[in-house]
Amino acid sequence: MVLKFLVRRIFQLLIVLLVVSSIVFFVTSVIGNPVHTMLPERAAQELVDQVVRQLGLDKPLYVQYLIFLRNALRGDFGRSYTHFQPALKLIFSRFPATMEIVAVSMLMTVVLGISLGVYAGAHPKRRLSKIVMGGSIAGISLPSFWVGMVLIFFFSVRMGWFPVSGRGQLGTILGIPTSLATVSGWRHILLPSITLASINIATVIRLVRAGMLETMRQDYIKFAKAKGVNSRDVLYKHALKNIMIPVVTMFGLQLGEMIAFTTITETIFAWPGMGKLLIDAINNLDRPIVSAYLLFVAVLFVVINFVVDLLYTLIDPRVEL
């Protein structure tokens, strides 16, 4: 059963990758000629021709595509035009930094989003719930770059409590160098994580509340209340369990959304993750990095969806893969 599902999913992954890689390849080859950004403006024509040949840009487009596909299968997206290192290796080396912010903001989102959402859904008439809901609409209306700027100005420039950029000192946890192991690292990671979490918390609150409103009307909840189960258990054990499926789906989507938005957060806070790498690569027409990033992220999203589907079966045994 699981095996069949796995095979189907891997097949699906291959199709998605093929589609994404074709789009990425053809579209990026339309973007300006990278040779001009690599060489000085008045480079000799022979030099230009030589570089064009080295990069294989003189071959017909379909040949370039086939070469691109063959190399991509080996994980080879070429060397970055600006960093002079294999593109995929660069992405991998920046990946942990990105996942650090994503992990911390995911934690904030889960804790705040679910607890506030459950509260607002369980007591829709209370004033605090109305404030939470109003706040959540304000939350989804915030541009994340602006949140970042306000935080930087207030907490870093004005108060001087937090540093404005970078990862700070790295310690190691389980052999992985990370900011999460040092105090300095935590001081660096806090503002970017809040920025990244700000919008997602609001979305989660709204979805959890909607699910709670629906569930609280059900008979089994009334029965549990009548039976005298204490109200915390009714909320967190009986009701929350039943809205876990949409919530888990949403966290899957949110995770993707967060990874996408790290491009903005990392740019603002000069956080050396793969999001900033992408934005810099786009500005420098660094084609290999852009393609490697997009395909890497595509794989990541398919894997996230896969894990979400596996989680369903754990949450709800009735679900078949």
Next chain:
Amino acid sequence: MSDGVPGARRIHPGSVKQTRTQQFLRSEFFHNYKRSPTAIASSLMILFVVLVAVLGPFVTPQDPYSLAGLSLADAYKPPAWAQGGEVRFLLGTDQQGRDILSAIVYGSRISLFIGFVGVFFAAAFGIVVGLVAGYKGGRIESLIMRVADIQLSFPSMLIALFLMTTFGRSVGNILVALTLIGWVRYARIVRGEVLSVKKKEYVEAAKVIGFSELTIIFKHVLPNVLTSVIVLSTIQVGSFILIEATLSFLGMGVPVTRPSLGMLCSEGFAVLYSGLWWVSFFPGLYIVFIVFGINLFGDFLRDELNPRLK
């Protein structure tokens, strides 16, 4: 169907024919609107924003595009209430001596234009695709829906970013990018609705009578999806304005010659560390105001028009 339902349109059967306005004023929708402070407040916010964008250029103290009106001596003035501020520049000036308030008014025109026109295109494209998918069925349908599924599994911000790097920055290109990311939701809603309506007896009847497919689509299918489309569009305007702002902030949105609100923020970001907070703060605050108003109103609309989406 409407007889006996409280708040229904026909109150006196056989009474004088009502004008549309009268009908609207008596509708349940308007009744609820009058009683909801957030609905009134949010629609006033939207009205204000639109009026400022339309009339603004006639009343702003300065034309931020005309270089002749700018003086470097006026650069870096803080807001009027802060020390060193001038009443002339209510929200301060930027590095070129440009009045922030005027720049915001002009910038909001571009942001709103992109938001509304982008949603219009996305809706038009998405509705057509959804109608085709739902009505034709078969291979076309499964192809369209597969594309939609793949696209939805990618964050729209990332797709927009990718498209803009390819197209290059310009207002027209942003509209194309927004259309390409926005159509999916419309297509899905419309297709779903078409599938359910297609089986209804009155549509079968219309077919038997011999109405053309186009007539059936426009007279019987489209009106059914209209409320969902309106609700979705309201929220989309807000999110498109945010996407545009973000793209422009990253330098991949509007061109330098047409600074939208997001671009003003990005120009202000450069001087934020020197303590010149007002250059980037106020344009961003106005984005929040606009999008907040739209989202509040969208929330009300959704509850009123389409309880299913709740």
